Amino acid sequence: MSRRAGSAGTNGTNGTTTLAFVESPVQLLNVLEWAHTRGVGAGAGGASAGAGAPGAGGSGAEASGGKLTLVVLSPTDPMTRGQLRRMAELARQEGHEVRWEEARGGAAAPFQTIGGLAGMLRRAPRVVLGDPFSRYVQLLLTITRARDLVVVDDGTATMEFVAQLARGERLVRWHRKGGRPGPRDLLFAPVASSARRRLTPGEDRRVEIFSSMPMEETPAGVTVTSNTFAWTRTRFGPPRVTKGADMVGTSLVETGVVDADRYVAAVRTLARTHGAARYFAHRRESTEKLHRLAVETGLEIVRPDLPLELIARRGPIGRTILSFPSTVVHTLPLALAGTEVRVAVCDIDPSWLTQNASPRAQGFLSGVTGSARDVHRLAAVGVG
Incomplete structure (x- = not known):
């Protein structure tokens, strides 16, 4: 496992592990597309290491090389689980490590999952995530110290996420927007606000959006990279x-x-x-x-x-x-x-x-x- 982010040269070296959190097959596919583009992982084409290291003046979009660990926060839906298992096998064939978490397997599962991932999260210099609206992901974002955050497409929801981030709004899925927040929404509001702040670029944090979706509004300081489905083709x-x-x-x-x-x-x-x-x-x-x-x-x-x-x-x-x-x-x-x-x-x-x-x-x-x-x-x- 990599050292904690913070020293120049840690990010983008062959010893670095990028952590990616996915909850759907499409998210996992888009992480594979991102890894292919960045040269991350054994099967990603061996791009040169060192670009975009913290303190080196490069953007997160330039970072390349290193290892990729995919963490699957498995849902309960049988169809989604089946597709995720097929995608996980493709990821392993590309040389990536896959960690399958039964993240919703009972009342205690979330606490066990988050507890088991906390150490990895604190050490990882780069975190990739597929669904910034996910409460699971928002909780994990409160733990990470990563200086590079990457959001890959979770379908059309990415368009709404980018617009809300640009306007400084709370993160709400488009088909729920307009309704009154429920009791669980209000209880979770501090975590959601913290997640939004962490997904906002700052002096010590870079944010990249890797997307095939059109962006009407681009948040200040965010790097947007086009996903052309090069790996798929x-x-x-x-x-x-x-x-x-x-x-x-x-x-x-x-x-x-x-x-x-x-x-x-x-x-x-x-x-x-x-x-x-x-x-x-x-x-x-x-x-x-x-x-x-x-x-x-x-x-x-x-x-x-x-x-x-x-x-x-x-x-x-x-x-x-x-x-x-x-x-x-x-x-x-x-x-x-x-x-x-x-x-x-x-x-x-x-x-x-x-x-x-x-x-x-x-x-x-x-x-x-x-x-x-x-x-x-x-x-x-x-x-x-």
């Missing part, structure tokens, strides 16, 4: 492209944003209009909803065992990929660069939103679609 594909269309599922129903009946009707109309045959389910979609989709639309429901960027890159994949506003409208064009696959995104009609949807939901979803590059925009379909 190097490791997989190019895919075999079929003549038909595939559809990408979303968890907007499960998060209470979109009405289930409207969603099913929209999927049915899109599938019929574009000749889609397969529906790639989001890992958080409910079994009941997927069964209903299969019965009412005739689509073949596919439960991917890896993030869709890797599934699409491995192929076979349809010539057209249909999606609602989501992360993949930004990431798939990058992962599939150089292929003939077209990504088409269908807008969410305001009438599809539930009464409980955040007041910001429509504007946020429109922004996700409108800011996507290299996609074909479809008007919202009539669901009658």
